[in-house]
Amino acid sequence: MAPREFPRIVVFVESPLTGAGQDCAKFLLEQGVTPLVLAASPDSMAPSLRRDFADLNVEIRSCDTHSVDAVLAACRKIAAEGELIGVTSVYEYYCDIGAEVASRLGLAGPDPAAVTACRSKASMRRAMAGTPGLNPLFQVCASPGEAVAAAAEFGFPVVVKPLDLTGSLWVRRCDSADQVTAITEEIMRIGEYLGQKVTPQVVVEECVPGDEYSAEVVHGRVLGLTEKICSEPPFFLEMGHIFPAPVSGARERLLLEKAEQAVKAIGVIWGPAHVELKLTADGEDARVIEVNGRIAGDRIPELVRVTSGVDMCRLHMTALIGGIPDLTLDCDRTAVVHFLMSAPLGRLDAIDGVAEAESMEGVHEVHMRPGVQPGMVYRANGSNRDRAAWVIAEGADRDEALSRARAAGEKLIFSWSPFDESEGRS
Structure with a gap:
């Protein structure tokens, strides 16, 4: 036998x-x-x-x-x-x-x-505090009064965040003490979200005004940089990503150095990491916004694969099962993921144009966010969960890829009808 x-x-x-x-x-x-x-x-x-x-x-x-x-x-x-x-x-x-x-x-x-450490914005900031130039000014606060005092010390505007949530949930730019008080009180009342206990504290940070990027990292080394397209304040919704980011020279070296310093400071030097950074107003420096000890979300790994043939999921899994991932990456195209938003409040009646969007030149993927289907009722909460769908498209450069993704997005027609909140909400 x-x-x-x-x-x-x-x-x-x-x-x-x-x-x-x-x-x-x-x-x-x-x-x-x-x-x-x-x-x-x-x-x-x-x-x-x-x-x-x-x-x-x-x-x-x-x-x-x-x-x-x-x-x-x-x-x-x-x-x-x-x-x-x-x-x-x-x-x-x-x-x-x-x-x-x-x-x-x-x-x-x-x-x-x-x-x-990456799971808490407080411990993440403290881990990076020993390396000058990584953190913006920040303070962890246990009350609205502490948060207002920190904001007054840093100067408005500031950004207020919960310590342990993701997807820009309850992250707000605040231009006044009243706004700081309101969002701090709201965060401290959350209690639990998606089965996760939410720490009743906030971190108040200096608002870094420049362009935003992310670094896609494996084993402590940056494979490439992603440009982020973000919403207008007071929210920080990620409306799209572009890979590879069209940066070069001193600015590229700055972002690479900051990202690799950040993962080293925290100790995330095995496997994937996703580091978000923003340039200062003059574009001559950068601050780390967040470090995630995982592969990037939002289909960024698919952008990397489309443009280079390198699959970050495969790199992670190769290391996990005892192999040595090949960290060389060469891009000859640009890819974009473009997100479409749900109605602020409404019932979704129909989704049309999917086939037309999928057939457009350069389009690789048209996908509804899980749960988005006719009959659903949605109320926006100012986070990345407000996105209804995404389109991935590629092109010879940033402008062509972005134009194709947005054109495909325009083919998607979401029909929403008014919804009375007194009816209940799903």
Whole structure:
């Protein structure tokens, strides 16, 4: 009798809505590795996620994914079914859990303390404080009074943020003490969001006025820079991304240096990281806005793949299963992801023009945000969750790619009808 073959298994703790989990799973399957997803409530996951993983024959198991001990116990049980070669998460809220469990099991992965530091804007800022020029002026505040005092010290405008949320949730530019007080009080009342406890504190930061970029990092090295297209204040919604960013010379060197200093200061030097930066008003310096100990969201990895052939999900998974990722990258095109917004408040009646958008020259992807479908009711909350759909397009340069993406976006027609909030909200 032939010996029984045990599968090699990689466990993911939850999965985001941006497709990174599915992309990672596809690569692992190509390598003969079995992906398995742990989720707090598999039945409550977005239908698109469940469908995609089912199509890939990827199992989703129930587990208390907010508990390191519960995930660790589940992984030890899984290890009895095969060779457990990796534990990770590509979802912001669970990266620290994945890193901690991998470390306890002696598996490859980032430093759990560094990833945990990225999960709190307070600890992230403190970790970078020893390297001059990375942080804007900042103060962590436990009351509206403290926040107003910090804002007065820095000078208006300032930016007020919750410590441990993502997607620009409750991040606001404030031009007065009253605005600082209002958003601080609102953040301190949140309590819980998407099953995550929200620390009743804020960080008040100096407002950095220049253009915004992100650095896509693997193993402490910047692969490339992404230009961000952002909304008007007081919100900080990311309306689009352009890769590679059209920067060169001294400005490019500045952004690369700052990003690599940031991940080194925090200790995120294994695997992927996503560093957001803004230039100062004169464009001669930059400050780090945020460091994420994970692969970029918002389909930025797909932009990298379209323009260079390099798949950042594959780089991450290669390192996770013991390989050495090739960090060379050469771009000969530009790609753009362009986001379309939901109505401020309304019921979605119909979505038209998808086929027309998909058929346009240079368009690679037209995708509705999971849950966006006729019959849904939505009320905008000033975060990246307000985006209804995205279009990815490529071109010879920034202008051509952006023009194609926006033209395809104009083909998408969302029909919204008024909604009375007294009817209830979904």
